Amino acid sequence: MKKLSISLLAAFFIMASCNNDENSNNEPEVTVSENPATFKEIGSITIGGEAAAEISAYCEKTKRLFTVNNSGVNQIDVIDITDPTKPMKIGKIDLSTYEGAANSVSAFDGKLAVALESTTNKQANGKVAVFNTSDYSLIKQVTVGALPDMVTFSPDGKYIITANEGEPNTDYSQDPNGTISIIETSTYTVTTLDFASFASQAAALAKDGFRISKFAKSFAQDIEPEYITISDDSKTAWVTLQENNGVAKVDLTSKTITAIYPLGLKDYNTAENAIDISDSDDKIAFNPWKVKGLFMPDAISHFSANNVPYFVTANEGDAREYTAYTDVKRMKSLKLDATVFPDATNMKLDANYGRLNLVADMGDTDGDGDLDEMVSFGARSFSIWNGNTGKIVYDSKNDLDKKSNELGLYDDKRSDDKGSEPEAVYVAKMGTQNILFVGLERSDAFLTYDVTNPNSPQYLQTVKTGDAPEGLLFIPASKSPTKRSLLVVSSEGDGTVKIYQPDLK
Template identity: 55%
Template sequence: MLQKITIPGITLFALLVIGCTDHHIEEPVNENPASFKEVAAIDLGGTAASEISAYDPSTKRLFTVNNEASALVDVLDLSSFPNITKLQPINVSALGGVANSVAISEGKLAIALEATNKQANGSVIVVNTSTLAQIKQIQVGALPDMVTFSPDGRYIVTANEGEPSADYSVDPEGSVSIIDIQDNYAVKTLTFGGFASSYTQLAANGFRIYGPEASFAQDVEPEYVAISSDSKKAFVTLQENNGIAEIDLVNGVILKINPLGTKDFNILSNAVDPSDKDNKVELGQWPVKSFFLPDAISYFSVNGAGYLITANEGDAREYAAFDEQARVSTLKLDATVFPNAAALKLPENLGRLRVTSTMGDTDKDGDYDVLYGFGGRGFSIFNAASGQLTYESGKGLEQEVIKANIYDDDRSDDKGVEPEGVTVSVMNGKPIAFIALERVDAIAVYDLSDPASPKFLQMIKTGDAPEGILFVAADKSPNGKVMLVSSNEGDGTVKFYQAN
């Protein structure tokens, strides 16, 4: 049930949880958001054995996507937390291909399942969290990569990425599916072809359509969904395209696409380390404009205004038939724009940095006039109503990682710390962001009370490559204390944290 919580200056109705699923509401409790410590952990296997988790307060069960060997959802009993008991998993391998995401609302577990043929339409499996009996299987678009419930529990929404085949011979349309539970799980799948006529304007502001012979609708690849507190709008990251789509859930229409532009690494406040061969960790200014390319997105409210926070991971298209990545050292740079091109192309400078080969020759004379990189190496906050940028973390997030002495210089030439997951919840009356950093195995914690000036609180070490983050409110938690859960794809662990 949707519940309104009002605190002076802050109103929250519901919160996006995990690096891939659910919504929760909680009363403020007196716990310090800068004091999270690991209190429990479980190892579910190897790589891909722990990707996304969702928690059901009614059964005190955690459901975790496990694709190590086959399409499973592991079921963990937390009723005696911090003791954890692994129950019989849900095996969905006979229903399709890989399980990508899970979400929970009011005793229902939604599982996003891609088809055995990845380019065919996938489905959502709805399961009773108590009996584990299947309630429904609903067809959605190709490659449902993320699933979530609206805060009021009425809608299930999937981001259907629609990735091409390795040889790019089949490229399904990217889409968003809206399932209306109240209307017997009726589904409406929305595609993006109607925005093709706006591409020139979108491209001028940093939106990318660039797949080989791909139409606008085929090239758009939805990644992640956040839903507004009133359950009326969805905000969907279009990661490879560098944009956010706004969707009217009630009427089932895509309202607009907000292109995200680029981040200028030649500005001191945006400084980066672009080399894994310079034998040091040092943030500097470099002539690169980088696409934000956000993965996860979360919705929160402050002073009655809605905001979106994005984890600007970056992602390149890399297929057998088409790989857009190129090292700067391999490119011909315009001599006028880059008079020091030879020095720039040294491995200890920009030479090792991966950039896109699909853009940058602005005058079409065969050399690169602009270098376009992948990812923002931080996070952004937008006004949800206007789409305007409220805050950009600049070099701040990576500076905190460096201070914590956990920066991985081997990833400097790629996308840095790669912020992948993000969720916002409320503690002590304040909206708190948890940002999963895939390449440094950590979660950064920020106070978002002032969305224009977030305050860093803590860096929490996780398992290898945290993929999903889940916040469980104190009144929903198995032991009455707020609980943070990281699902770590690299080592197959799930780790649990609680605050003082």
């Protein structure tokens, strides 16, 4: 859900290169041998305050970053990284004349696509504006669905895809369908897809953990697409439906949504999933709790292993908070089933479950008005899923929170909410390895894992970032200005763009 708060805004992490999709990893083999466990900061630039550095894209032709800046302005800042140790702001693209505010950017072959939500009516259709990366001139504007929250080029450059979140207004008098728009770059013809055809499957999807709000006017209106990743052959897209706890699969050739994958729930009442659920217990302690979590992913990336496609999700979690309807409540304000929870009074203490934010309209499994189970937002992890079946292959359990805490980066003030809050994920090819980067909004860090074996990822490194990283952008050595791999982290909390590089082996 798009919020201009340190919810990394929600984050997420968007990655792009001028000659490739921001979530593709079919780059030419890197000729330099690098150690993916040794990323270090080599350059930094501050372009404003909060919301100044949300998402960045990279153009190989111009050696420039294009970074969304919503810190009291409405523009794309242009940063020269010919020398990545000395990034320099050299210009801007003023968006004030386009009646839209930027949420996302992507670049391909000298073109920059910008996703713009309407500034006159957020529930109206948005647009994609395409600019030339050399002189910033406008190439084309096209209309897409309401609130385009993410935009990306396909790896072959034939398509621009947007995830159109379609959020309601505060009183729910307007609630547009959530949609996915597919733009053919040869003609700029737009096909916008909604989810109405899946309404008949609502009950079956719900049994497997897919969530439709009880306040929703219709199935299609309640769907909220968030983030996109596209297969290396540009034929398949996977799109997170964050608030709905699902992922949609899209056939780009036929321009159809072929499946919705419900993501189910995570059980925190196990030793390996142990978490801290209180911000008022004066300690950081990871314990099993009788709580479940909806995965509710924000960012998504993909890779292949042994000819099997996989997608990876950042399981951030997100609530709906509107004047007419809010789906988040503190546990202590809710009624518990006395049989299931005989110790309810003690459980409601702030040092126990009392402060934990729960999904207010879930958990009453027998319909008698009290909670039979507790369901929270997010899974505090990253997960790897089979791209053909949507079945889970691996979950990082409580590793993100524990690794953050080991380095003194875990923010206990977020224990009652979503912990370290994984916002972004990106899988990059480095030599023969598939390397996963995971951005943590509340711990202000990214973690790296070797996911070459998707069943058994290996932790490599934790690296400090700016405040509330929103976008991760991997630049492969083959496209880098220095012919060395670079990771660019855009942090909206403090408006910094930082550049990281690994050591040579």
